[in-house]
Amino acid sequence: MYFLNNKTAQIDDLLARAAEKLQLDRTRREKIESSYKAIQEVLENDPDFFDTKTFEIYPQGSVRIGTTVKPLSRNEFDLDIVLHIQGRVYEQTDPMRIFNELKRVLQGNGTYKDKVESKTRCVRLNYADNYHMDILPGCQHSADDENKIVIPDRELKEWLISNPRGYAKWFLNKAETIKMTLLEKAYEAEEIPSDDFAAKKPLQRAVQIIKRYRDLFFEETPDYATSSIVLTTLAGQLYQNQDSIFETIDGIVSQIYGQVNLSRLKRIKVLNPVDSDEDFTDKWGKEPKYYSEFIRFVESLYKNWQKLKEDNGIVEESNILKGVVGENIYSDSVKQQTLITEDYRQKGKVFSSSATGALGSKVVSDKPVKKNTFFGK
Template identity: 50%
Template sequence: MIVTEKKATQIDDVLDRMAEDVQLDKTRHERMISSYEAVREWIEADEKFFKPYKYDVYPHGSVRILTTVKPIGRDEFDLDIAVHLKYGTPHTPERIYNELRRRLNEHGLYKDMLEAKNRCIRLKYAGDYHMDILPGVQEIEYDKNCIMVPDRELGSWVSSNPRGYADWFIAKANLVRESLLEKALRAENLPADDYSKKKPLQRGVQLIKRYRDIYFQKNDSYRTSSVILTTIAGQFYQGEESIFDTVDNIVTTIQSRIGQSYGRLKIINPVNPDEDFTDKWDSEPEYYEAFKRFSIHLYNEWQRLKEDNGIIEESHIMKGLFGDELFSRAQTNQATWMERYRKSNELGMDRNNGLLTSAGLSGSSVVKSNTFFGG
């Protein structure tokens, strides 16, 4: 745990380490970026269709907003890419989609990885990740983010705004300038590079998504989608400084809204008020019932964590929410971190309450380093 006398900061340290563990690792991230750059260059070099037009190719989704979570049971992430043609491109949605498909099929490697989806084309990097490429045309001249994307089932355009959504979420995450963990590190003169710079909202979304994967592991027929959970979190976030308080506020607000609603809870796209991310809950109400059970369970377990149950019971709750191995690795990481600072005589103990703190703080004494003989 982070060396501080406050229990809230100690809990945030555990949550931060678990969220760090489930996200896209550096090696995988670099490999995905390399694949993205290769696809972008291949599309831009197309002489038959794409080259004459002005367009952007950019990532969106969880990779862009830094909320990636490794799926349980399979070693595969997803990378969402948009091919965003600028305003005035005079083509039908079918033409845009088919030209993208044609261009990818011309590549010796991509043609065997390609899978046609309803609105995008997927490239499957076996056992590693897949890339969903969404073609679209800028919808309004004065709005650079709104795009129309082809929907093959509908046979027409559908309004979308993946870049605007990412900007909205990042702005919400940045409501807090400095997190509880960052403040504790600064106050205790400890190096900030021991923690990532992710905001509590980003960490909260990662943990809620991880809990979702645990909860629906045995039966994922009516699993709540990531975009719904991410949007709920962003809409209900109030600028909390701690990860724990962020999740607590989100799950508490969900329960309040469900209790107040005469119908189902609606989650509207914050950058497209005409799009209801939860419209499927009308045609298939089983999704909404599953969401309610899932959110109630998380709420109840989070309330238990707020009680003074002791370390053993708190560990049991954390393992139930996020998995035994993930929690155990977080404990191992924090123990290694503390031992490093103890050996350098930077770890202290508050003489008033016995909790670990920085050796330089008033009222603390240095925690001596262990040796083989205990000296």
Template identity: 50%
Template sequence: MITFQDENVQLDDLLDRMAESLQLDQTRYELMIQHYEAIKKWIETDELFFKPFKYELYPHGSVKIRTTVKPIGKDEFDLDIALHLKTNWNQHTPEKIYSELKRRLSEHAAYKEKMELKNRCIRLNYAGDFHMDILPGIQENEWDEDKLCVPDRALGYWVSSNPRGYSKWFMNQVNMAKTSILLKALRAEKLPENDYENKKPLQRGVQLIKRYRDIYFQKDDTYKTSSIVLTTIAGQFYNGEESIFLTVENIVNRIRQHTMYMPARIKVLNPVNSAEDFTDKWETEPEYYTAFKAFAEHLYFEWQELKKKHGIISESRILKGLFGDDLYLRAQESQANIIEKARSANELGINRNTGMLGAAGAVSTSAVKSNTFFGD
């Protein structure tokens, strides 16, 4: 059961439920894993090229760091996979590695039909469910097991990448918060903690910011800010807040400080490879940076309004505008179901001093009677 003894806890609970409804569901996650294992087995049995090499196949990106967001109007999620070969990259051309992966996937009737060639990866489209982007690469050196040389078809040479190292960095940022105010509230009232998935405020904050990005750029996504930029900025600006609301507030405040008061544009560098600028496109096409600033400014002002706590009507208007009507209403319905379940089990109370809902039996709390036929 959720406790509503505190308005901040209540808002964080609502934000948490909205983020949860955005993520990859368990059924689809398990289906992804099945396909991932099948692809791994298919590559492992390749006699012409891959079989002699030592290599790893592992997920990275939003699935790995648990910040997936369901696209608006679509059912397809992204799954990023790295094919990490452990050999000397100087002995192979970028074209060779890419073409060998393409050849092997083409030898499978189902994969051949799903295959789409991208600049650095090969995509397998599972229509209506998800798509897998398989990134081939060779370990860059012996002393760093995470750094990869990956082929860039547009440039025609190897580029340095570190998808696994990035995941490790982000999860270190996530774990700056040992817990959350939601779990603290449950522990304070000795309630079961399984009401919440074990996700930290930074992960939830990133999900919500990405969802807002999708809403904001829905009509024209020409200069839409990329997920890797938003995720990296959020991770770099995070200060270990235990609240989802405060996590987003801190991130949008710091973005505004940089965009409004710093003379130069924000540069978002790969935290595990400073030579890689995720925002280099903002230099050559400044419209991307202009769009990012406008999007971040709008989120900032809406968050300031949300902070003023004008009441449930104003709060619902702001949250619907930021994250969509459906997302807000599903979260609200989920909250209501939990309350009704607690009421029916005589586990719901109301604080005599504040009038807020909480657990029955807590200090200064009176039990709320369960609803019965005709109120009897």
């Protein structure tokens, strides 16, 4: 079996399974989609402001680019959506008007009135059952770029430029440079039906795993955890079109580690790839503790990944991976992988090398392994 013969493919299989367990399942995705479609309908029926506007609502952030990760300590997802009003409405509208009109409609609706919370740039709906939704209101900035919007800032009381849809397009274009993942190739070679998890791009999986390690690393000090937008942007900028999740993470983390060590006296900057005037890491300049904690995090992940590249044996590798994705997630992923291996064994497709006794596929071995009936027969 290919991922029994190839260490990188074997780890990729485990990482993909772990990431799959961390993300939104289909039921929750469908529930979230129905939630923001319901909000669009409520706004369309508003007779005082939104009925005269053309707008759409769409997800942004990790939901849009496929990099969601379930929080550690709670069964809750954060959903970020955009209320994108078409046309240059902002030129005749005070920044706070859009924000206040959105809040007014939601507070006046029986379904949402007790869920509304004002944030700096969005209106939050706190759902009781397992997630909250942040609605970012914005207006199209110009006719030249339908993705670029201006959004109101409650503290500054002015319009700020944003481009969440443009950012998602940038990231997904990076991810799609690989047409077939290492796992897809491995499953195809072994004539195993490929689950959807094998097709998800290495860059998306890498971001999920890096974010998961971030959550574990900062579990005791969550206030200093590096933001997802910084990690996602770095990953997209440093991705070198690897078809393997393991090699993608290795390449990204090694480059970040190198940049940090070359810039000890001056912090690195992570700029918005679709708006270079926006520094996602401006907080690092104002509060250096965030940057020093980022360095600690990068150094820790880098050292762990270097250990994985060595021949430490299955026990040490298991301990490292447990530390990266969490013990329960790792254990469940190993169980799934074992079931596939056992299925291969039952079909007589796993062979034992007459020279080493190691398990493998027909490609590298020559002695069939007896079927395991679990009854000693």
